[in-house]
Amino acid sequence: MKLLKLPVCPHCQAVYRYDEVKNMCRYRNIECRHCKKVFTIETRKGKILFFTADILLLVGLNLLLFHFAELHPIGLLLVTLIFFGISLLLVPFTVRFRVYDKYSEKQLRQHNERKQERHKAKS
Numbered sequence: 001m002k003l004l005k006l007p008v009c010p011h012c013q014a015v016y017r018y019d020e021v022k023n024m025c026r027y028r029n030i031e032c033r034h035c036k037k038v039f040t041i042e043t044r045k046g047k048i049l050f051f052t053a054d055i056l057l058l059v060g061l062n063l064l065l066f067h068f069a070e071l072h073p074i075g076l077l078l079v080t081l082i083f084f085g086i087s088l089l090l091v092p093f094t095v096r097f098r099v100y101d102k103y104s105e106k107q108l109r110q111h112n113e114r115k116q117e118r119h120k121a122k123s
């Protein structure tokens with residue numbers, strides 16, 4: 001599943017371990033330890049998606065348990081909290097690394113310049 005995968009460096013595809021990603025979430029930009037290029041850590045988009053899915057799942061679980069298991073409300077709350085706690089372990093899998101903005105801007109400019117040059121050379 002593409003949505004739940006540990007992020008890789010957008011420059012050199014270096015793989016980062018689970019706990020490394022977890023620590024990296026505190027920062028906005030990080031220099032890759034392999035290629036020394038900077039990338040941006042994108043946590044917001046993944047988190048929004050993740051928590052939306054999580055909440056829907058928990059609501060569904062609550063409804064199911066409430067109707068079929070006749071669980072005490074406190075038991076229901078406990079189950080919900082445990083499930084939520086477990087699901088938090090998945091957060092690092094929703095993190096994505098993106099090429100650092102300034103860098104990608106430069107790249108894009110260079111790319112366009114090259115394209116224009118080629119175009120000029122042709123005509």
Ligand SMILES: [Zn+2]
Pocket residue numbers: 009010011012013014032033034035036037
């Ligand atoms: Zn790298």
